[in-house]
Amino acid sequence: MAALTASSGAASSGAAATAVMCRGVTKSFASAAGPVWALRGVDLEIPAGRVAMLVGPSGCGKTTLISVVAGILKRDAGTCHVFEADIEALPRRQQLDFRASTIGFIFQQFHLLPTLTVAHNVAVPLLINAVSRRHAIDRAHAMLEKVGLGGRGDDPPAQLSGGEQQRVAIARALVHAPKLIVCDEPTSALDHDTGMRIMALMRDVVVDEGATLLIVTHDNRIFPFADMMAHMDDGRIVDVRLNGGAAGAREALSGQ
């Protein structure tokens, strides 16, 4: 099993804190033919403030791993810490509070609430964290400015293009200043140019906010945007590499 550790390359960026630390994580699902192993002992360490990508073929366990990291799925064995907190070990209510305050989500299908305005959608994580409605909406508008959607806050999501909806999802993931953003196939629903622009935006905004970005993707066009990449196969991390990061992102964008 391979692991991306601070010492395996990220050390060059300084003694960053660890955002994600998984050791020997296993996860199986029941089936008629017996347990199906999605994770077979994953070791993973992601320093804070980096853009990390989990790549690999379909069914290799990427989505299961980010679900375990985010505390949405329970692991069978091993340990998994997010900013030194073992989410699973926390009482149920604290698990939810931790997830609500520390982790932001960008879903493949956006999952914006179609009946809410764009600003209200962005404000949802703040409302979950009991921020007052007015304050939440103000902050949502500010975040929309940041992702280039200033002035669209009162529109319904259906009036936005796919790329714009993805920007709303990014704004929603960042609005409550989470330390870790978990992102599932962010460009699968977007054309090439829009995908590149969205990745550049995510990188800029996430780096600007000082957050850590963990991306699951099949899309090799966006690999240059990663600081580090973990390749998964059959429930294991089989390779970990440092990547171009900011420089790669510039190259990828200039090559459009």
Next chain:
Amino acid sequence: MIHIALEMLFGDRAKLIAIVIGVTFAALIMTQQPSIFVGLIMRTYAFLDDVPMPDVWVMDPGVDYVEEHKPLRETALGRVRGVDGVAWAVPMYKNLQTARLPDGQLKAINLTGVDDTSMIGGPPKVVAGSLGDLRRADGVILDVEAARRRLAWRDAEGVLHPLNIGDEFELNDRRAVVVAIAETSPDFILLPKVFTTYSRALDYAPRQARQLTYILVKAKEGEAPADLARRISTATGLKALTAYDFRWLTIGYWMRNTGIPINFGISVMLGFLVGAAVAGQSFFNFVRENLGQYAALKAMGLRNGVLVRMVLVQALVAGGIGYGMGVGLSAAFGTAMRGTVLAFAMRPELLAFSFAGVLLIVSVAALLGIRQVVQLDPAVVFRS
């Protein structure tokens, strides 16, 4: 988060309308049908409401409801007057008779003979003429409906003539002169009502050994009517009931011996089931179609308790709108039917009844939704 729940609900107009229509239909049927039922039942004892003065009604022991006429001997009146606690007791005649109209038509009428002296038992509101006019020779009072419609007659040219004061017709071949017109409460059988004095009613009716239908009794000051009724029963062997007990005896008879409650019960049940099915299915689909959004909210850390509150609020608001519209439509129906033959009494108890029914529908719909949301695995948001 409650406002988000409401925006989700109001944002999905099609589903909201379907839910509201289901609840509205159920609330309408559960309010309107019982209102008609209660209106009909109230008509079975409407006569008692029109004669509010007596505390106790004395009758043959075999009487089971107001319109059941089993006459007593005249001597019963004296025996009742002799019971301790009776302030006064007066006779009343009540039975069906036949009227012959000026055009020769025969019509069944409900003849009431009231006490010759006190006129106790007379119609509650005389709108033309006066109660005292009954003392005039062959005088009778008609209720408004009888005068205008049910006893109206046609001349040779086919022109309809309502009966007015001064007009004559025959009761069992004896002359009757209209001396007054009165308003009365509509009763169940809706026969024309004719009032006259007790002694004249006996003249109109075919001669029988027993002709006294009721004895109306007033209790002395401080005497409990129920106690007096028991005492009269014991002393005379007759049935003596307070107006309240007589009313419930009548209601019980109609409830037990007719299919009316069953028919209305079936209507209400059908309304409930159809409304519950439409509203429940629509709400279930509403929640189901939003499961992706609920899963996303759960993934973002929203607690099940908050989600349950959101679903409850959505169900209650949709149910509340449907209930208001259903009750409003029912009230509009009742208002539109006022003054017609349709019986309709939308009482507060019925609003509580239909509210309970709607609450049950909403609870079931909410439970179906809550079950989906609580069991929802937030990890589904990562499955495309």
